[in-house]
Amino acid sequence: xxxxxxxxxxxxxxxxxxxxxxxxxxxxxxxxxxxxxxxxxxxxxxxxxxxxxxxxxxxxxxxxxxxxxxxxxxxxxxxxxxxxxxxxxxxxxxxxxxxxxxxxxxxxxxxxxxxxxxxxxxxxxxxxxxxxxxxxxxxxxxxxxxxxxxxxxxxxxxxxxxxxxxxxxxxxxxxxxxxxxxxxxxxxxxxxxxxxxxxxxxxxxxxxxxxxxxxxxxxxxxxxxxxxxxxxxxxxxxxxxxxxxxxxxxxxxxxxxxxxxxxxxxxxxxxxxxxxxxxxxxxxxxxxxxxxxxxxxxxxxxxxxxxxxxxxxxxxxxxxxxxxxxxxxxxxxxxxxxxxxxxxxxxxxxxxxxxxxxxxxxxxxxxxxxxxxxxxxxxxxxxxxxxxxxxxxxxxxxxxxxxxxxxxxxxxxxxxxxxxxxxxxxxxxxxxxxxxxxxxxxxxxxxxxxxxxxxxxxxxxxxxxxxxxxxxxxxxxxxxxxxxxxxxxxxxxxxxxxxxxxxxxxxxxxxxxxxxxxxxxxxxxxxxxxxxxxxxxxxxxxxxxxxxxxxxxxxxxxxxxxxxxxxxxxxxxxxxxxxxxxxxxxxxxxxxxxxxxxxxx
Amino acid sequence: xxxxxxxxxxxxxxxxxxxxxxxxxxxxxxxxxxxxxxxxxxxxxxxxxxxxxxxxxxxxxxxxxxxxxxxxxxxxxxxxxxxxxxxxxxxxxxxxxxxxxxxxxxxxxxxxxxxxxxxxxxxxxxxxxxxxxxxxxxxxxxxxxxxxxxxxxxxxxxxxxxxxxxxxxxxxxxxxxxxxxxxxxxxxxxxxxxxxxxxxxxxxxxxxxxxxxxxxxxxxxxxxxxxxxxxxxxxxxxxxxxxxxxxxxxxxxxxxxxxxxxxx
Numbered sequence: 082x083x084x085x086x087x088x089x090x091x092x093x094x095x096x097x098x099x100x101x102x103x104x105x106x107x108x109x110x111x112x113x114x115x116x117x118x119x120x121x122x123x124x125x126x127x128x129x130x131x132x133x134x135x136x137x138x139x140x141x142x143x144x145x146x147x148x149x150x151x152x153x154x155x156x157x158x159x160x161x162x163x164x165x166x167x168x169x170x171x172x173x174x175x176x177x178x179x180x181x182x183x184x185x186x187x188x189x190x191x192x193x194x195x196x197x198x199x200x201x202x203x204x205x206x207x208x209x210x211x212x213x214x215x216x217x218x219x220x221x222x223x224x225x226x227x228x229x230x231x232x233x234x235x236x237x238x239x240x241x242x243x244x245x246x247x248x249x250x251x252x253x254x255x256x257x258x259x260x261x262x263x264x265x266x267x268x269x270x271x272x273x274x275x276x277x278x279x280x281x282x283x284x285x286x287x288x289x290x291x292x293x294x295x296x297x298x299x300x301x302x303x304x305x306x307x308x309x310x311x312x313x314x315x316x317x318x319x320x321x322x323x324x325x326x327x328x329x330x331x332x333x334x335x336x337x338x339x340x341x342x343x344x345x346x347x348x349x350x351x352x353x354x355x356x357x358x359x360x361x362x363x364x365x366x367x368x369x370x371x372x373x374x375x376x377x378x379x380x381x382x383x384x385x386x387x388x389x390x391x392x393x394x395x396x397x398x399x400x401x402x403x404x405x406x407x408x409x410x411x412x413x414x415x416x417x418x419x420x421x422x423x424x425x426x427x428x429x430x431x432x433x434x435x436x437x438x439x440x441x442x443x444x445x446x447x448x449x450x451x452x453x454x455x456x457x458x459x460x461x462x463x464x465x466x467x468x469x470x471x472x473x474x475x476x477x478x479x480x481x482x483x484x485x486x487x488x489x490x491x492x493x494x495x496x497x498x499x500x501x502x503x504x505x506x507x508x509x510x511x512x513x514x515x516x517x518x519x520x521x522x523x524x525x526x527x528x529x530x531x532x533x534x535x536x537x538x539x540x541x542x543x544x545x546x547x548x549x550x551x552x553x554x555x556x557x558x559x560x561x562x563x564x565x566x567x568x569x570x571x572x573x574x575x576x577x578x579x580x581x582x583x584x585x586x587x588x589x590x591x592x593x594x595x596x597x598x599x600x601x602x603x604x605x606x607x608x609x610x611x612x613x614x615x616x617x618x619x620x621x622x623x624x625x626x627x628x629x630x631x632x633x634x635x636x637x638x639x640x641x642x643x644x645x646x647x648x649x650x651x652x653x654x655x656x657x658x659x660x661x662x663x664x665x666x667x668x669x670x671x672x673x674x675x676x677x678x679x680x681x682x
Numbered sequence: 683x684x685x686x687x688x689x690x691x692x693x694x695x696x697x698x699x700x701x702x703x704x705x706x707x708x709x710x711x712x713x714x715x716x717x718x719x720x721x722x723x724x725x726x727x728x729x730x731x732x733x734x735x736x737x738x739x740x741x742x743x744x745x746x747x748x749x750x751x752x753x754x755x756x757x758x759x760x761x762x763x764x765x766x767x768x769x770x771x772x773x774x775x776x777x778x779x780x781x782x783x784x785x786x787x788x789x790x791x792x793x794x795x796x797x798x799x800x801x802x803x804x805x806x807x808x809x810x811x812x813x814x815x816x817x818x819x820x821x822x823x824x825x826x827x828x829x830x831x832x833x834x835x836x837x838x839x840x841x842x843x844x845x846x847x848x849x850x851x852x853x854x855x856x857x858x859x860x861x862x863x864x865x866x867x868x869x870x871x872x873x874x875x876x877x878x879x880x881x882x883x884x885x886x887x888x889x890x891x892x893x894x895x896x897x898x899x900x901x902x903x904x905x906x907x908x909x910x911x912x913x914x915x916x917x918x919x920x921x922x923x924x925x926x927x928x929x930x931x932x933x934x935x936x937x938x939x940x941x942x943x944x945x946x
Contacts (some may be wrong), residue, residue, distance in 0.1 A: 162918040192825045209857055238914050245892060246875040246917065253875070254810070255917045341893025343829040345841075346810070346874040350829055359876055359891050394751075399762035425890045429793035433786050440782035447774040448767065450738055455766070457745040459758030464683035464750065476691055479738045480698070483731045486778070490785030492723050495792075496709070496885050499878065499913040540929065541683075548690070556698050560707045565882035570921035582909050584710050584727065584882060591707060661757040668757070 094643030098568040104214070106206035107643060111213045111242065113191030113530060118213075118220060119184035122175050129234075130378030136160040136168075138596030140572030140581075154234060163256045165571040166237035170257075171227060174265065178272050181515050185380035186314075186564045187216065187279060192281060196634040197301050199292025199651040201644040209280050215275035219268045226250055226264035236261040239569060241370070242361040244339030248331040254347035266329045283311035292633070294653035295559050298404075299672065301632045301657040302390075302397060306383020306402050309411040310376050316415065324365030330517075333356070338362075344439075363425055367418035370584035374511045375414045379407060381518020382449060385471045387657075388457050388525050391630045392468035394659040394668050395622045398455030402448055408447035413438060423494045432491045439489035446482050450475065461661070465628070466540030467525035472498075473548045474517040481510025482554070484559060489559035499569075502562025505555045513551040520547075520609070522672045525615075528627050532639045533620030543608040546576060550602030556589050559599075564588050617619040631669050632657055675676040687786055688747025695739040699732060710882045713904035713929065719788045730781060768827055768879035792886075797867035797899035804858065805869045808877035808890045810841075811919030813910065814839050817853040820944045825849020832873070853942045857926040858910065861935035867899040878914035881927050889914055902929045 095101045105111060135144060143158035152165030195203055203209045226235040237257045238247045242265070251259045287308045291300075327338040334354055339362045342355035388396045397403060417433030419427065453475050462468065484506040487493045497503065520543075527535045566573050566585055574581035574589055626635040633651055634641075651673050661669040713722055714774060797803075803823060805816040818824045825848040832841030837923050842849040860866045870879060872890040880887045883906075911921035 103929045113883045162921060166915070166918060166920070234911075237918060243876055243915070253917070301762065344874055344892055345829060345832045348834045350832060357893070359893065393749075394757040396759065396761050398760065399767050402762065402767045424887050425889050426894050426896050429789065432789065432793075435787060436789075437779070437782045440778045440785075440898070441775070443778040444771060447734075447778075448771055451766075451770045452762070454738075454741050454745060455762065457742075457749060459760070460745070461751045461753065461757040462684055462746060464687070469683075472687065472742065476739060476742055479742070483738075486731050486734075487724070487727055490723065490727065490782065492720055492785050492788035493727065494838050494920060495721060495789070495887055496724075496882070498887055499880075542736040545690075549694075552694050552698075556694075556701060560701055563709055564707045565710055565880075565911075567880065567911055569915045572921060580922070582911060584909055588707055628697075653933065661759050663756075663759055 090230065099637070102208060106210045107231055108191050108195050108203045108206065108209055109530070109641065109645075111209050112188050112190075114315070115183055115187030115191055115216070116189070116212050119180050119188055120610075122179035122183070122220065124610075125601055126172050126176040126180060127606065129168045129175075131600060132160065133165065133168050134596040134599040136165050137316070137572060138593045140575045141577055142529060151234070153379075162571040163237055164234060166239075166569065167227075167234035167257055167261075170236050170239050170265075171223075171234055175223065176512070177240055177377070178269065179216075179223070181377035181511065182276065182373070183216065184519050185377070185515065185522070186307060186310050187213065187284075188386065189303075189519075189526060190310070190380060193526060193634055194304055194307050195286060195290065196637065196641060197304050197632050198287060198290060199295050199633050199646070199653060200286060200290035201646065203282050204290055204521050205282050209282050212275045212279040212282065213279065215271060219271035219275060220442075222264050222271060226261050226268060229260040230257050231266055236265045238262065242266070242328070242362075242365055244328060244331065244359050245341075245344060247358075248328055248339050248362075249344070249346060250332050250353055252346055252349070263329065263332060263555075264319065266325050266332070267318070270322055270325040270329070273318040273325065276318045277322075278351055280311040280314040282317065283307055284413050287311075292651045292653055295672075298401065299653055299656050300594050301383075302400070302403055302407075303380070303383040305407050306380045306386075309407045309575035310379045313372040313376050313379070313411055313414065316444070317376070317632055320365055321369035322367070324362060327365075328362065360422070360425055360427055363422050364418070367421045368415075370421065371418040372411075372414045374507070375410055376679060377511050377515045378478075378518070379411070381474060381515045381521075382407065383657055384518050384522045384525070385451070385474045386456075386472040387632070388467050389453055389475075390658040390660065391525075391628055392463040392465055393457050393460035394463070394469075394660045395456055396656070397452065397661060398458070398556060398655070399448075399452040400463070400658070403452050406445035410442060413442045413445070417442060420489055420494070423491050424498050425581055429491075436489055436491045440486065443482070443486060446478075450479055450482075459614035465524070466535070466544055467521050467628075469541060469544040469548075470517050470521035470524060473544065474514055474521060476548075477509055477514040477517055477551070481506060481508075481514050483511070496565075498561055499567055500562035501558045501566045501568055505558030505562060506550040508558070509555045513555065520544075523613070525628070526634075527616065528623030529618050529619070529639050529641070532623055533616055534623050534627065535616040535620060538669040539612045546605040546608075547602060550598055550605060553593055553598035554602060557595050561588050561591055561595075600608045629667070629669050631655070631659055631671050636671060636673050683748045684748075684750035687714035689741040691739055691743035691746070695736055695743070699736065702716050702728065702732070711904070712885050713883045713902050713906065713908070714885060714900050714909065715903060716788050716792055716900060717883070719791075723785055723788060726784065727781060730777060738897070749792045766843055792898070797897070798865045801867040801899055802860065803867045803869065804860070805871065806858070806879060806890065807871045807873060808879070808912070808916075808923075809834075809839065809873040810875065810917050811912070811923040812839075813856060813858070813923070813925040815855045815858045816840060817855075817939075817942070817944075819851030819853055821848055823848045825852050835873040853944065857928065859928045859935065859938055860929060861932050862905050863901065863903055864932070865899055867897060870896040870898065875916050876914045877912050877916050877923070879909045880913035881908055882911075883908045884927075887913055902927075905929050905931055
């Protein structure tokens with residue numbers, strides 16, 4: 082590796098503070114900006130989920146401190162139904178867009194894709210900067226949606242924003258649906274544009290900027306995750322953008338894309354609209370919405386594969402199968418959106434087609450799981466925090482994936498649709514599995530990003546408690562769904578007043594248990610945030626390759642110089658996961674190590 | 683570390699399986715013929731999924747338990763096995779697709795056949811946060827509706843046309859009453875936003891979409907008083923958009939109709 086120590090800067094880093102840290106075109110700075118935008122958002126989303134669990138566990142209870150935060154939404158300290166639904170909506174929207182779509186791709190992908198392929202930067206650095214700042218504007222507008230109608234926390238229609246509830250504005254008679262919804266739609270539209278710019282950049286970068294010798298089949302699996310995610314984003318976000326514009330026109334300009342004739346709302350006949358179809362919004366939304374699930378999870382799969390191989394000290398089992406499985410998931414992901422709409426009123430024959438394709442997605446998902454197990458089989462596992470979270474990812478991916486086998490069947494969806502079974506299912510896979518991918522990525526790549534190691538001891542405590550916590554929250558939710566508990570209810574049964582549904586009386590203890598588990602898990606995250614901040618300033622200095630890993634990011638200093646490889650162009654001789662090669666001096670061969678005839682690679 | 687994680691994975695697996703096995707919190711009893719089939723398909727899926735889930739989690743627990751870095755010997759150097767890839771791809775594809783095909787049967791029986799000719803037709807119209815059920819009355823004909831005459835405050839939430847004689851004997855109720863063992867056809871409509879008709883005991887759910895009339899049918903078999911919930915977010919009162927479905931014996935249903943002014 083001596084060849085890399087001759088650092089000659091090809092182009093000089095900017096010197097001014099603003100160019101260097103604010104409007105930077107350096108993919109590494111932009112990656113960190115995306116990452117912290119996601120950290121900020123996840124704290125908001127987490128606090129909202131804690132408030133929801135307070136309401137669900139103890140409906141109607143007065144919490145004095147809420148009065149001062151929400152003077153109207155919780156006027157007497159109890160969470161009003163409007164406030165509850167606003168929390169549902171904003172928790173979902175912020176988590177899906179500004180956390181799950183932002184950190185894995187915009188954060189880690191931005192930072193590490195160019196380095197892992199041996200490039201000095203993204204293909205379009207200025208476009209990259211614009212994507213981040215466009216995302217930032219989207220977040221500001223979304224926060225505006227929270228406050229614009231004072232006292233409520235923004236729109237109440239859920240993150241899916243089904244029309245006509247989302248299209249009627251003031252006429253809906255619902256708080257938060259006037260200006261709150263407008264800002265919510267505008268924010269999502271801006272976010273779509275940002276994601277499109279980012280996707281173009283990722284695709285071009287990976288196809289055009291690879292270093293000499295970095296053939297496609299030598300790419301780390303993390304790169305395949307980011308690449309496929311970018312393709313999905315490129316094809317799905319324009320559809321949501323178009324849908325958002327149409328919804329906005331319905332809301333503001335009197336068009337009727339999603340509003341049919343003769344609606345009678347709030348004891349008033351609405352005569353201004355005719356001819357629209359509420360189901361069309363669902364088609365547009367879910368054509369984006371289902372690929373979005375994979376946009377959230379594929380980078381996590383890529384990172385997890387990368388980390389599993391590193392700490393198993395073994396090559397990835399079935400590398401090609403892993404790449405093809407990612408493609409298959411991405412491709413099939415575009416033909417299953419209708420499984421969100423089995424009971425929406427669309428033609429039931431369409432449902433059968435969507436159902437079959439949905440179950441087929443289980444096949445590439447199973448291939449990935451088998452290969453992860455194959456990678457760990459016969460390994461010498463180093464149980465770092467990053468590795469623990471990656472193993473946790475595999476476990477959660479299995480737990481969250483198998484329940485899709487129920488929901489993907491039309492006949493079972495008749496009962497389970499829009500119950501807590503669905504809430505448990507998607508939180509398990511798109512929520513916490515994806516979050517575990519981010520945790521794994523953080524503990525693994527932090528040393529490279531910040532030049533210091535994260536606290537491993539506190540990290541491991543964070544893993545154990547979080548892993549137990551998330552299982553305790555989301556597995557019981559499936560049972561609540563089987564018992565018939567509908568989602569997006571401010572409560573199911575209120576023990577104090579005797580309001581609600583008698584058939585759901587029995588699940589009250591489960592609900593309370595889930596709330597306690599949620600408080601516990603949320604509190605545990607303080608360990609993570611503390612570790613993150615503490616390690617940035619006080620962590621042990623990181624060496625170039627603390628994990629003894631093979632890919633290109635571990636050949637450059639921690640943190641890497643402005644142009645990544647110090648004016649030097651790396652040449653790749655090996656596949657990405659040459660661990661424990663028989664006869665090699667160490668148990669890992671860097672991708673840039675000179676070719677050895679007998680190992681191939 | 684690996685041993686502890688392996689054990690934890692197994693404990694979580696056992697806890698999850700136990701939670702699904704004890705049936706302490708479970709489906710409310712099914713009261714329809716197709717409901718029994720839904721439950722059977724659910725149990726079949728549960729068994730298949732449980733096997734997949736347990737095998738995967740136990741295997742994951744085993745590899746982390748067994749293959750820690752403190753063990754003797756080197757890590758195996760292997761890039762995989764095409765034979766294994768083909769084997770597990772074929773097996774999972776066969777299992778999942780079979781399950782997918784079996785899962786269509788109940789759906790097909792409910793949605794691909796017209797309601798039988800002896801079915802009782804009831805029009806269901808949802809609105810923010812209430813349910814309206816309309817029976818055709820003695821003339822067996824639903825009267826015309828006029829949106830201009832719709833008024834919640836004047837007690838004509840559906841806008842029954844006062845000029846149409848067929849509308850005079852229509853019965854409008856806020857809970858739904860049906861006879862046992864006779865097919866029921868619902869015509870589902872909404873006045874304002876999307877709602878969803880969900881009686882857990884029926885094993886049935888269908889959205890009510892403004893601008894559409896969706897026809898569905900099923901046959902309740904067990905007399906009783908059941909709760910009806912809205913299952914699609916429709917506004918602040920969504921959680922309390924509650925009504926009841928009363929399933930009466932054939933005789934009691936005739937009596938109920940008579941009380942409502944429909945003599946036969």
